[in-house]
Amino acid sequence: MALAAGHYVLRPVNCALPHNRLGIAAARGMVAAIMAAGGPTPPGTRVTPVRSGPVRGEWVRAAGVEFGDRAVYFVHGSGFVLCSARTHRGVAARLSRDTGLPVFVLDYRLAPEHLFPAAADDVTAGYRWLLGNGYRAANVVIAGDSAGGHLTMDLLLDNARTAIPQPAGVALFSPLIDLTFALAEHHQRAGTEAMASARIGRRAAELYIAQAPADSPRLRLAVPPGTPLPPLFVQASAAEMLVGDALHLRDMVVAAGGSCELELWPGQVHVFQALPLLVPEAAPALRRAARFLADALASADAPTRERVS
Template sequence: MTRVGLGSVTERIGTGRRGVRASRRMIAALMAAGGRMPRGTTVTPVRDGAVIGEWVCAPGVDRSGPQAVYFLHGSGYVLCSPATHRSFVARLSQVTGLPCFVVDYRLAPENRFPAASDDVVAGWRWLIDSGYAPSDLVVAGDSAGGHLTAALVLNLAADGEPGPAAAVMFSPVVDVTFGLAARQERRRRDPLITAAAARELLDLYTRDAAPDDRWIELDYRGAAAAPPMLIQAGGAEMLSADARHLATRVVAAGGRADLEIWPGQMHVFQALPRLGPEADAALLRVRDFLRKTTSTPRLQGDIR
């Protein structure tokens, strides 16, 4: 259904002003139609200096505790927002029992590199300044947010700074040239978008960036000191190649990366529980991973 519907038009929309507006509307509609908001979820807007975002707490989740999730939404650096991902984050809060802070980082084409990474670092420092210990935080992100997540935790480790207790990435972008994705695409077409169209979209953000900047090309030198990582991707998506590459590079550098490729699933399927039970099952795997790799005592949630 995705291939015939959304996938048949994504590469023809283009990346001009009208195309970006149309793509933003389509992705918002897909996330709304496929998502499921836990009843009783609370959303608290945040605007503190340069830091803009929102706290999302599932029913029964108390924001006054010492632990939290720092969530970096996907978007191709262009399309999404905390609002599009609100039901996804609420379900993550529900299954972990933790409050989630979603930073509203600036998007391209209005804001190019390094706007998003600057905002992500500002959000991380804001959480620390707010009283959270790094070891009491989990960083999670999907797609381009997965790229930001990997860069954040790897860069903190390389710089010798305290990092989070764990990192979770859903269908992360790793190779921003989409070379890995293009090779995977020759084996199986992604139902959502082509590698060429995805690269054109991402180029709206990265075209002025140095290719070897560590917020563009991930730096694995600190991987041995980085937190344990869980990487999930769908078996039907081209970014399954990026997920495999990330896990391989982290492990080869002495770090820990648990990789899960979910057969037959599409890009960021975890956000779309109305399309199948695998979305909830994958989030339960996140809960179980965090139970094993962190000292967080509150990971008692479930999906209802």
């Protein structure tokens, strides 16, 4: 049902929206409405706004979840242009429920009002803020979707370059990696995309990139051999145009000596994990991601326990 709705309703509307102020506002409203209808915030969720220097966002805690020494850092997606902490509150709350952890959802600055590297800088600042507020890197895991996958990988590569400790693990849903959308275009030609087009995705990315050099290492991501990365877990729909990005990310990380587990779910829409009322597979997929994050935290904590004992 969700795949058909995406193909026959969302994609035509999305492709028709002009990339001007009114068109972007309409797209933001449409995506927010879809997220609210397909993945509403569960009852009992507690939300704590964060305004600390350049860091904006909110802590999201499912019913019964308290603050402790561990946390999830969530980096939302939607083409660097559309979404917010509020649109992803529902999926953050369900991830909080499934992990038993508070989830900090960053509200990074959006394009076209704020150009590259504003969003990437905000994601870096959010991670540094967590580390500066009592969270050890080994007690932090990251989750993100779509363009949030690109921003998360930029953060991990920046951590490696600057010797900042990496988080314990990372789970990404339908990550966008190739901002040229060449991989997406290939899979779109194969008839696999339902909700958007490579052309629209490329135009959205261009609103963020603007006049920045296309070969900037923060835009054209590459993982040098031996780069210290946390274990990654990636889920994507086998029927979406970003399936090639997920495969490319897995291959790139593994070739560099890292660990990346990839799951391709058949017949799903882009970031289906956020739409449990429309997609029955959303809940089990999110639980699998939560289990991976919990295992990553346990593995990161094991050496500490061994030293103490």
